[in-house]
Amino acid sequence: xxxxxxxxxxxxxxxxxxxxxxxxxxxxxxxxxxxxxxxxxxxxxxxxxxxxxxxxxxxxxxxxxxxxxxxxxxxxxxxxxxxxxxxxxxxxxxxxxxxxxxxxxxxxxxxxxxxxxxxxxxxxxxxxxxxxxxxxxxxxxxxxxxxxxxxxxxxxxxxxxxxxxxxxxxxxxxxxxxxxxxxxxxxxxxxxxxxxxxxxxxxxxxxxxxxxxxxxxxxxxxxxxxxxxxxxxxxxxxxxxxxxxxxxxxxxxxxxxxxxxxxxxxxxxxxxxxxxxxxxxxxxxxxxxxxxxxxxxxxxxxxxxxxxxxxxxxxxxxxxxxxxxxxxxxxxxxxxxxxxxxxxxxxxxxxxxxxxxxxxxxxxxxxxxxxxxxxxxxxxxxx
Numbered sequence: 001x002x003x004x005x006x007x008x009x010x011x012x013x014x015x016x017x018x019x020x021x022x023x024x025x026x027x028x029x030x031x032x033x034x035x036x037x038x039x040x041x042x043x044x045x046x047x048x049x050x051x052x053x054x055x056x057x058x059x060x061x062x063x064x065x066x067x068x069x070x071x072x073x074x075x076x077x078x079x080x081x082x083x084x085x086x087x088x089x090x091x092x093x094x095x096x097x098x099x100x101x102x103x104x105x106x107x108x109x110x111x112x113x114x115x116x117x118x119x120x121x122x123x124x125x126x127x128x129x130x131x132x133x134x135x136x137x138x139x140x141x142x143x144x145x146x147x148x149x150x151x152x153x154x155x156x157x158x159x160x161x162x163x164x165x166x167x168x169x170x171x172x173x174x175x176x177x178x179x180x181x182x183x184x185x186x187x188x189x190x191x192x193x194x195x196x197x198x199x200x201x202x203x204x205x206x207x208x209x210x211x212x213x214x215x216x217x218x219x220x221x222x223x224x225x226x227x228x229x230x231x232x233x234x235x236x237x238x239x240x241x242x243x244x245x246x247x248x249x250x251x252x253x254x255x256x257x258x259x260x261x262x263x264x265x266x267x268x269x270x271x272x273x274x275x276x277x278x279x280x281x282x283x284x285x286x287x288x289x290x291x292x293x294x295x296x297x298x299x300x301x302x303x304x305x306x307x308x309x310x311x312x313x314x315x316x317x318x319x320x321x322x323x324x325x326x327x328x329x330x331x332x333x334x335x336x337x338x339x340x341x342x343x344x345x346x347x348x349x350x351x352x353x354x355x356x357x358x359x360x361x362x363x364x365x366x367x368x369x370x371x372x373x374x375x376x377x378x379x380x381x382x383x
């Protein structure tokens with residue numbers, strides 16, 4: 001431990017002592033200490049992971065990987081040298097080798113590698129996932145596993161053929177609030193469902209370049225942002241296939257309107273059972289990251305409210321004060337991101353099966369396709 005810290009110290013002293021860098025250093029020290037503790041106590045055999053993709057989402061997953069006992073990042077892979085250097089610099093990964101995508105097959109031949117974490121752009125997910133699975137490596141892939149129903153089916157069939165775990169990163173499944181709500185709902189605590197309402201209002205708005213290029217369908221607010229809400233709906237309804245879908249959207253922001261990219265959307269989903277679900281999405285919520293879920297049933301209601309910086313509320317004569325909502329997704333779902341990586345490790349160890357199934361992932365993709373059909377045709381789409 002001491003030798004590792006001595007080796008790292010010159011690099012740290014060259015950095016400005018910002019709060020973020022202090023937290024990243026703490027993650028690094030925690031990584032070294034926990035790795036030593038695990039090897040001494042023998043609680044878990046060391047698990048080696050490769051990381052594919054070094055962009056924004058990697059900055060959320062990498063510190064969790066580093067801080068979980070027994071995990072080791074064997075290598076990171078990206079064709080963007082700037083992103084590689086930023087990730088290595090931010091999380092003190094000078095001792096971790098980096099590669100380009102042309103090296104992937106040889107890296108996957110390493111028999112000591114247990115799995116890969118795929119955090120690259122969506123258009124690479126299916127290719128990377130299938131290549132890793134065919135080499136017997138467990139795969140965690142950020143949502144979605146592919147750009148089409150056929151791609152996702154291919155990923156899961158490859159996992160089955162190679163008897164290798166595949167986990168798609170729908171992080172709300174691992175959030176304590178959403179998980180508790182799902183368990184209560186499936187236990188029958190509120191009787192038969194009548195309405196399910198899902199709200200996602202993003203903060204801050206993603207960059208215009210990202211919004212313009214993240215989905216060629218023209219309705220990225222549904223396929224990129226709404227995918228989490230649709231997965232939640234699939235999860236809550238136990239993969240019940242909808243009867244019909246109707247989508248309406250609009251671009252309120254003048255710049256986005258000129259780009260032809262919508263920033264607000266409402267989706268209505270009707271089921272043969274009589275259940276009606278709604279999903280409302282907004283790209284730019286000025287008051288904070290607003291994520292809600294509500295289920296109204298014959299015997300009551302379940303609600304998951306948006307989370308605030310502090311849960312204190314003050315009521316006085318003529319006024320009421322509460323704190324602001326959490327600012328963005330990385331604050332709201334920080335614990336969920338850690339929980340899903342820990343679940344992935346247990347899947348590698350064979351103590352758990354992936355929480356998100358092939359059937360669920362495929363149905364989520366089918367609902368998105370029907371939603372896009374409704375959006376394009378401006379009419380109800382039927383299954």
